[in-house]
Amino acid sequence: MAGMAEKGTVKETIQIFARVKPTREETSKVYSVNNDEAAGASVEFVVPKDLGDGYVNNKLENYKFRFRRVFDQTAGQEEIFETIAQPVADRVLAGYNGTIFAYGQTNSGKTFTITGGARRYGDRGIIPRTLSYLYQHIIQDSTMVYTTHISYLEIYNNVCYDLLDRQLEACRLEDLPTVTIMHDSEQNIQLRNLSIQQSANEEEALNLLFLGDTHRMTAETLLNKASTRSHCIFTVYLCGRQPGSATVRRSKLHLVDLAGSERVNKMALGGQLLTEAKYINVSLHYLEQVIISLSESRAHIPYRNSLMTSVLRDSLGGNCMTTMISTISVDKANLKESMSTCRFAQRVALIKNEAVLNEEEDPVLLIARLKRENQSLRDELAMVTGEPRQEQLTQDEIQKLEVQVKDFLDDTDPEATLALGTDLQKIHRCFALLKTIVSGLRQQLNIIQEKLGCANGTGNELTPLSAAATAPDFIPSNRAVRGILISEKEETEKTRDQDTTAQLNVNGGPVRAPNVRRCPVALGLKLRKMED
Ligand SMILES: Nc1ncnc2c1ncn2[C@@H]1O[C@H](COP(=O)(O)OP(=O)(O)OP(=O)(O)O)[C@@H](O)[C@H]1O
Structure with a gap:
């Protein structure tokens, strides 16, 4: 059962499914499948008195095993993918x-279920279909940027091999560098020598799958021609993040084809096959031990006993959403093994996993963001403590400031501000520029005032203004000033008496464009008189 614990955590037992392999034997009396039960589905075996392999059952018995769903002999690969793999792929994408x-x-x-059959395109198994599904999603989802990597690991006779290692073709299996397992201080496992290859699209990912399967077959032929005697783990690593965000989601999907669970004593094996079967039995025994310990919630879980359980540690009782497919054969000769598989599955179904949303900050993007924050804090601190920045303003910065000040003065919006950030040098520079402008205007006003004084013969209408520095190039010309003065005068003609005193008081208050420009409004009237 699944349930959201805290945000981003899903507590869920391992989901178990069963798939019955097609057979030509008449099996209608041997087993039955029911997919309409309230609690899911079940497969029921009717054990005949004589199983034909020396095993004699004295009483006819029915054995019923529950699953989330049972796929009978006619189930196709597409149905298997949609029901079992697609929901897992969706979680991995999330x-x-x-x-x-x-x-x-x-x-x-x-x-056949995990990789697929080679005879028909429709026989493609879970791996190629899942790759296709993942890449389709990745292409369509414009809200996320994904990168994908793939590894393919084989565990044969308790030794790990990298199936994507390019050297594998040229060598014998035992000459190859082996993948070793290291445990870090937090008991996480690290696989040394396992190559993790980037795959930008479905085609590249499929090529890696084929490369691995070719290596697997080559090794298989070198060692035995029977069936696969190793555990194989195909892993897709997904890393996704929203453009511009430093938060990344890293997830991985293990698609695992375990070696056959047959019992050695059942088969007349010798030599290499016997050795292989023993290794398989030992590793599956350790897998069973882990499953039993987890299902009984024991304090110690013996993950480290085998390479397979070490590699699958997270999948069994850890940070993972895990699904098991029990493949069963309902041929009379295989019934005992099939029931053993189902019994194993019932134990597995008791294991609770706790999957956590694997979200973290990307270190590179995080560093960039922290650097920006750090600079901003330094600026603020410099502002508060009055500590100027060390470097001088560049010529380019100065020119930009002059343009900014001019734009600011030209802006008719009374709420206009100068956006200078927290750089004290820039602020000082702007004040200097504004001061120069005001001084230039004052100088011009003094000249005008003198002329007005002469014309009117009074000489004391306006407060004398102090002498000032020379106006810079970008200060409006006298003609322009006159134009401004005249137009402003027309706008404010009715209130000129009040304005005359108020607007001339340029010594106090913040320096704002409208104030500088409006100062000599009343003078415009006088100027017009002079021109007349
Ligand atoms: N559902 C199915 N439909 C058609 N053919 C199937 C199906 N399942 C298995 N087969 C065929 O049965 C044969 C054995 O299947 P497969 O190799 O998948 O078994 P296995 O469990 O992986 O065996 P091993 O443990 O030896 O690796 C293959 O020829 C495969 O094509």
Whole structure:
């Protein structure tokens, strides 16, 4: 059962499904499937008295096993993908880890389910279909930017090999560099020598799958021609983030094809095959031990006993949403193994996983953001403490400031401000520019005032203004000033008496464009008189 615990955490038991391999035998009396039960589905075996392999059952018995869903012999690959793999792929896209593993006896259809059959395109298994689904989503989702990587690991006779290692073709399996498992201080495992290849699109990902499968087959032929005797873990690593965001979601999807779960004593094996079968049995035994310990909530879970359980540690009782497909054969000769597979699945269904949304800040983007914040805080601090920045303003910065000040003065909006940030040098420079402008205007006013004084013969209408520095190039010309004065005068003709005194008081208050320009409004009237 699934349930959201705290935000971004999903507590869920491992989901179990069963798939019955097609057979030519008449099996209608041997088993039955019911997918309409309130609690999910079930498969029921009717054990005949004589199973034909030396195993004798004295009483006819029915054995019923519950699953989330049971796929009978006619189920197709598309249906398997949509029901089992697609929901897991969706979770992986959302940032959660996922695992799908197939468990069952040899020849029961694990590889067919996970990788697929080679005869028809429609026989494609979970891996190629999931890759196609993931890349389709990645192409369509414009709100996220994704990167994908792939690894393909084989565990044979308790040794790990990298199936994507390019050297594999040229060598014998035992000559190859092996992948080793390291545990860090937090008990996370690190796989040394396992190559993780980037795959930008579906085609590249499929090429990697084919490369790995070719290596797997080559090694298989070198060692034995029977069936696959190794555990294989195909992993897709997904990293997604929204453009411009420093938060990244990293998730991984393990697609696992376990070696056959047959019992050694059942098969007349010898030599290499016996050695392989023993290794498989030992690793599956350790897998069972882990499953039992988890299902009984024991304090110690023996993950470290085998490489397979170490690698799948997160998938079993950890940060992962895990699904198991039990592949079963309902041929009379295989019934005992099939029931053993189902029994194992019932245990697995008790295991609770706690999947966490794998979201973190990207270190590179985080550093860039922290640097920006740091600079902004430094600016603020410099502002508060009055500490100027060390470097001088560049010529380019000065020119930009002059343009900014001019634009500011030309802006007719009374609320206009000068956006200078917190750089004290820029602020000082702007005040200096404004001071120069005001001084220039004062100088011009003095000249006008003198002339007006002469014309009227009074000489004391306006407060004398102090002498000032020379106006810079961008100060409006006398003609322009006159134009401004005249037009402003017309606008304010009715209130000129009040304005005359008020607007001339340029010594106090913040320096604002309208104040500088309006100062000599009343003078415009006098100027016009003079011109007349
Ligand atoms: N659902 C199915 N429909 C058609 N053919 C199937 C199906 N399942 C399995 N097969 C066929 O049965 C044979 C054995 O299947 P497969 O190799 O998948 O078994 P396996 O469990 O992976 O065996 P092993 O443990 O030896 O690796 C293959 O030829 C495969 O094509």
